[in-house]
Amino acid sequence: MKRCHIAYLACTAALLGTGLGAAPAVAAHSTLVVRPGDSIQKAVDAAKAGDTVLVLAGTYHESVTIRTPHVTLRGVGSGTVIEPAAKKATKKPARASAKKATQKASKKPVKKVVKSCAEGGNGICVLGTKTKDVKGVTVADLKVTRFSRTGVFGMATDGLTVRGVNAANNGVWGIAEERSVRSLLRDNYAHGNGDAGVFLANTIQEEAGAYDARQTLVSHNWLEGNRIGVTVRRLRNLTVARNYVSGNCAGVFVVGDENKPKAGHLDVTANQVVANNRSCPKTERLPALKGSGIVLTGTEQARVSRNWVTGNSGKSPLSGGIVLFKSFVGVAGTDNRVDGNVLADNSPADLVSTETGRTNSFERNSCRASKPAGLC
Template identity: 45%
Template structure:
């Protein structure tokens, strides 16, 4: 075992200063491609009227109602002072609102919506999801807080080249941040090449699962803080050879207990879990003090899928994995081949000998 030093994970976010001036009584154009919206006005009407590439600026305050974006534009709030919550008696309820979602970014198979940016706002209290994106390219979700939503905080499927950076997801009913090939969990479609999606610098706390990535490749998960959930990070079924890297994350004290569902047993004390994965790299993470009695409990766990799909040729190396129970490193219910545990700092493993 070689000497190893783990540097601290910094998730500090520099405040964004947005000078709005006095609140205008009606939405007004500024600098030709920028439109200012104030509480009481309709974000959706501003989005519908905006030209592609425009910026919708939301001043501080609370906005009621869902928003659907189907063209390239920027939706920007005043950091933590702009809050979007469910609306009451909306004049024309959209499909996004009917489904119980906050912000929907929606393209088509033939024409994915490209270049949408959602920044510096809070999406709170929706029945289903805070931010839901499907069929997008180059989506950016930065400095968004998604809290207390019924299912996912921030979620995306069928999409490429996305950037999820410096967001906070807390108190959501399932995953704080969920990315997948397709949302339908039973769909046996092929692994999707995300073409370089990055999930970085996010803080995920108080959710059922901090983060889930399902059937994706060419994806990087790095520098995230994942704590206080029932489970930290699930990486599920990327089966096509390609880059999927989980590195330099802090995953600790995910010890809340959540009951079983139709698809999963009860969850508690879970750090990072690989389920039916192939050639995933898990490196230089600090995974500590995840303690529970779920089948998935432990620090870094390699677990066979419910369908019997094994984990093959994954590499777990250079991680600090301590204080986890029942084990720091574990392989369970898996018949995979050539999974490697290299130069990790740990004390306990299942089976013995991986530390």
């Protein structure tokens, strides 16, 4: 009887293995290991969806572009360093004749078309297209530094994860993305960058209404020594939560304007925003910055709640603990809610509102001084 039972099982297994009901083969995912002296880009180009490119400790002088979905680029921590490639020395052209030089000078300058991540001054680029987002890419556990523009840049991404990245001393942004959805930016350290440690926007190429970020989350990041810790520009439907933001000229900026749909419908919650008192000169878009904690300008339906905002002090028009400021193009913020925050030692006040509308609300905040009075 026992032998019959065993024979039956063997027969059944054979049928399942060769006929209907056979389990589909699971695609094997590879790990491509990059060692010092190897090219990260070559490994990324060889990777298929589901593969991991593991970059061992060392310094790699290159920019990297990822266009393949569901690829993971991972280092082994801050010992994996990505820096710009050394500039090649160029031979000076022969001296042109006076006539040729005059003709050359009279021509209109031709705007250079950026063709690569490196030409754009970026370290790691994750790029979709105008018609199709690149999905499920992860960049993790490495340091990217000294690029003239951005450490990690995402454009047209869906489900991009940037985790455990040390983005340091880049010319503009530490970690940035445009026209992207469902992103997770978590456990990163962005410091010493020329503009924002983390920058999220609809697009910087044109005027356009706010983009639905589809529950993008910026969480548990340490952001210090940048011009601005986090900038959220012309976006809706995202959360900035549980970040430590200190030592910047401004902590968190949420920016809207006159375009439709309006920026907002988002949460800034449970962040520690402490002593953002660096002094930064004015730019084409903003006045000089110093001592700004959390700033909302030209937004609607944004909720700022349960944040710890202390020691932000300055004399800029945007200084203060939590500041509601009319957009620089004259658009008032509406239906914003500031509630349940703990504020102390901010100057000129813990809560500041230059808005003239009455639809914004301030409730259950622990603070001592507001401008105008009565908001605490």
